[in-house]
Amino acid sequence: MTEKQQRIPKFTAVEFNGGIRFRFYCELSGVAVHTTGPVAAETAEEALQIAWEKEGKASFNFCRKCGRWVSDVMFNADVCECVDCAPWEGTPNFCSHCGRGVSHKDVFCRKCGTRLRYGEVWT
Numbered sequence: 001m002t003e004k005q006q007r008i009p010k011f012t013a014v015e016f017n018g019g020i021r022f023r024f025y026c027e028l029s030g031v032a033v034h035t036t037g038p039v040a041a042e043t044a045e046e047a048l049q050i051a052w053e054k055e056g057k058a059s060f061n062f063c064r065k066c067g068r069w070v071s072d073v074m075f076n077a078d079v080c081e082c083v084d085c086a087p088w089e090g091t092p093n094f095c096s097h098c099g100r101g102v103s104h105k106d107v108f109c110r111k112c113g114t115r116l117r118y119g120e121v122w123t
């Protein structure tokens, strides 16, 4: 990847029906956020650009502070920054990913493993 290209989050690519399907991952949680339909292009890099621009991007949020692409649950929309840069205040009562009730001592959801708290535990 050259510096001229815009930043694209981590992804995997699978050939499918003569095209390539891309799966894009949140840069903070590592969770798969969006999988595109098969994209056909001259080169794999071109296909990646198209897949990201036309499909992937819309499912992500761009942190204006650190420049990472993150999923909705990893994004603090109040300030347009990821939760690593702008942690939520207080401790959540529910997992933001699966909705399970959590105890205030939990750092990770006991059901799905999503990180519940940020800031003091993020080093």
Ligand SMILES: [Zn+2]
Pocket (backbone or CB within 6 Å): 063, 064, 065, 066, 067, 068, 081, 082, 083, 084, 085, 086
């Ligand atoms: Zn950030």
Ligand SMILES: [Zn+2]
Pocket (backbone or CB within 6 Å): 095, 096, 097, 098, 099, 100, 109, 110, 111, 112, 113, 114
């Ligand atoms: Zn959960």
